[in-house]
Amino acid sequence: MKPLPYLSKYLVFNVLHLCSCFILSYCGANTLHLMDGTSTAEIINGDVFFEIIEPSELEYTYRIRPAKGFGAPFNSSFHIKNVPLIPVLPKNGCKPPDNLDDVEGNVAFIERGDCSFKRKALIAEQAGARAAIISDVTDSKDEYFIEMIDDHTIDEVNIPAGYLMGKNGLMILNTLRRLRRTYALINLPVNLTYTPVHKMNQPPWMGW
Ligand SMILES: *[C@@H]1O[C@H](CO)[C@@H](O)[C@H](O)[C@H]1NC(C)=O
Ligand SMILES: *[C@@H]1O[C@H](CO)[C@@H](O)[C@H](O)[C@H]1NC(C)=O
Numbered sequence: 001m002k003p004l005p006y007l008s009k010y011l012v013f014n015v016l017h018l019c020s021c022f023i024l025s026y027c028g029a030n031t032l033h034l035m036d037g038t039s040t041a042e043i044i045n046g047d048v049f050f051e052i053i054e055p056s057e058l059e060y061t062y063r064i065r066p067a068k069g070f071g072a073p074f075n076s077s078f079h080i081k082n083v084p085l086i087p088v089l090p091k092n093g094c095k096p097p098d099n100l101d102d103v104e105g106n107v108a109f110i111e112r113g114d115c116s117f118k119r120k121a122l123i124a125e126q127a128g129a130r131a132a133i134i135s136d137v138t139d140s141k142d143e144y145f146i147e148m149i150d151d152h153t154i155d156e157v158n159i160p161a162g163y164l165m166g167k168n169g170l171m172i173l174n175t176l177r178r179l180r181r182t183y184a185l186i187n188l189p190v191n192l193t194y195t196p197v198h199k200m201n202q203p204p205w206m207g208w
Contacts, residue, residue, distance in 0.1 A: 064162030069150030104128030135169025
């Protein structure tokens with residue numbers, strides 16, 4: 001555990017006036033290991049950001065919370081640019097995807113529910129996904145503080161997995177459906193270390 005470096009990172013990011021609830025959820029000692037070997041430059045209070053660069057209707061920066069206790073870290077070796085984000089079929093990602101060819105080499109987008117977060121990430125990894133983004137697909141903001149924790153099954157997940165917050169999942173899926181697209185193009189992560197909060201390009205339907 002390294003509370004002091006963590007604290008200093010927190011103080012730096014505090015100037016961004018991010019929701020104080022994140023302070024609470026990231027002060028627990030068992031979350032500090034998240035920071036080990038992880039590039040702090042890309043992380044704000046433990047969360048990671050990606051941007052959609054296409055379609056233009058979704059061209060915003062999105063916040064995800066890395067899984068705890070399973071999955072590879074979103075560390076400085078993990079950088080993808082211009083890679084398809086593919087909603088898996090079936091949407092809950094609890095079995096190998098029907099659209100396996102699309103998922104392979106790309107980022108899997110998976111709906112929450114029906115099986116554990118870890119199982120979804122594991123199945124995405126087995127399908128060849130480079131990362132898994134798991135999301136609620138509802139209009140509700142209640143799930144904002146969901147933490148994806150290990151379900152204590154034995155299998156190891158070796159790709160990064162993150163929980164997409166708020167109603168982003170709904171907006172992304174609805175927009176792709178409306179445009180009859182099977183994917184969005186993303187960059188993950190985006191480096192927001194020195195980006196002022198008003199330039200973070202958050203989706204208009206979200207408050208961070
Ligand atoms: C990032 O994490 C991966 C998977 O755990 C690991 O193989 C790699 O060495 C890490 N890279 C850095 C720079 O820590
Ligand atoms: C993020 O940006 C900062 C400031 O430009 C830079 O110091 C840091 O190395 C960047 N991180 C990565 C992973 O590119």
